[in-house]
Amino acid sequence: MTETEFDFLRAYLKQRSGLALTAEKRYLVESRLSPVCRRFNLAGLTELVGCLRLARDSAIERAVVEAMTTNETFFFRDRTPFDLFRDVLLPGALATRANQRRLRIWCAAASTGQEPYSLAMLLAEAAPRLAGWRVEIVATDLSTEVLEKARLGLYNQFEVQRGLPVQLMLKHFAQVGEQWRIAESLRQMVDFRPLNLLQPFEQLGTFDIVYCRNVLIYFDTLTKADVLRRIADQLAPDGAVLLGAAETVIGITESLMPDPEHRGLYRHGRAAPPVSLGAPASTTTTLGTTLGLAAPASPPTMAGLRWAAR
Structure with missing residues (x-):
C-alpha cells in the first residue's frame, strides 16, 4: 500500500x-x-x-x-453507567414522568447488543414499578453485521461471562449448544436500527436518556462537537446523556454540561437547566452488591409494561 x-x-x-x-x-x-x-x-x-x-x-x-470499526463491548461495561440508570435515572423518570408514563432510551453505539440488553435486564427487574408504562429502547450502530448478531441475542461462553452476574445469566439466558441466548422477552424490548452518527438522526425523535459510550474517542474534535450538538437536539429538556469513561464534553461543546453530582452524566448546557431527571447521589449502589443477588426463582412479570411497537 x-x-x-x-x-x-x-x-x-x-x-x-x-x-x-x-x-x-x-x-x-x-x-x-x-x-x-x-x-x-x-x-x-x-x-x-x-x-x-x-x-x-x-x-x-x-x-x-x-x-x-471497533466493536468491543460487554454486559454492564464499566458498571457505573448502569448503576446510574438503576439508582438515579430510572427513579427520576418514575417521578417526573408519572403522568406521561413513557420513557425513551437510545443506545447510540450498540455494537452486538450487550449495552441495550443490560438496560433491558434492569428494566425487567423494575417491571412492577413500570406497570402501564410505554418504554422504548432504540439501539443503533453503523455496522449491519453486528446488529444482526445483536438481534439474535446469541452469545458464547466468554461473552456472557464478561460483566454479567451469574444470577442474571441463569435468569435471563438459555443455553443453546455451546452458546447462550437471551430471553425472547428481552429481545422484544430492544429496537435495533442501522445508523451512521455522521448522518442526520432527528427522525429518531426525542429521548429521555442517551447512551453514547466509547465511540466519540475515535472522532476528531470537530466531529465530536457536531455529534454531541445533534444529540443534545434530540434530548428531552430534563434528559441525560452518558458517555464513556474516557470521553467528555469539556472543551468540545457547550450543548451539554457535566452533571455536578454524577460523574459521567451530562445534561443540557443551559445557564438555568430545568429540574433534572434523577435522584440524589446517595442512592447509588454497586451492581455487584445488589443486582440479581436476591432474585426470585422466576423472572418478574412484565404484564402491564408496554414496549413500543416496531
Whole structure:
C-alpha cells in the first residue's frame, strides 16, 4: 500500500464513519482490510482502493467501513453507567414522568447488543414499578453485521461471562449448544436500527436518556462537537446523556454540561437547566452488591409494561 493509497483510505474512512486515523495506524488498516480483499477476491489493497474510487460496489464500501470499526463491548461495561440508570435515572423518570408514563432510551453505539440488553435486564427487574408504562429502547450502530448478531441475542461462553452476574445469566439466558441466548422477552424490548452518527438522526425523535459510550474517542474534535450538538437536539429538556469513561464534553461543546453530582452524566448546557431527571447521589449502589443477588426463582412479570411497537 502506497502513501497515496493510505491517505485516500484515511480520508475515505473519516468521511464515511468519522474515524480519525493517525499515520501510525497504517498497520491497522492493512491488517483489517486484507480480509476484505480476500472476501471479494481482490488482489490487494491497491485494487481495493481502486474499487472505492470508482464507487460502484456498495457491498465493498460497507465492508471496508465495518472492518475498521471497533466493536468491543460487554454486559454492564464499566458498571457505573448502569448503576446510574438503576439508582438515579430510572427513579427520576418514575417521578417526573408519572403522568406521561413513557420513557425513551437510545443506545447510540450498540455494537452486538450487550449495552441495550443490560438496560433491558434492569428494566425487567423494575417491571412492577413500570406497570402501564410505554418504554422504548432504540439501539443503533453503523455496522449491519453486528446488529444482526445483536438481534439474535446469541452469545458464547466468554461473552456472557464478561460483566454479567451469574444470577442474571441463569435468569435471563438459555443455553443453546455451546452458546447462550437471551430471553425472547428481552429481545422484544430492544429496537435495533442501522445508523451512521455522521448522518442526520432527528427522525429518531426525542429521548429521555442517551447512551453514547466509547465511540466519540475515535472522532476528531470537530466531529465530536457536531455529534454531541445533534444529540443534545434530540434530548428531552430534563434528559441525560452518558458517555464513556474516557470521553467528555469539556472543551468540545457547550450543548451539554457535566452533571455536578454524577460523574459521567451530562445534561443540557443551559445557564438555568430545568429540574433534572434523577435522584440524589446517595442512592447509588454497586451492581455487584445488589443486582440479581436476591432474585426470585422466576423472572418478574412484565404484564402491564408496554414496549413500543416496531
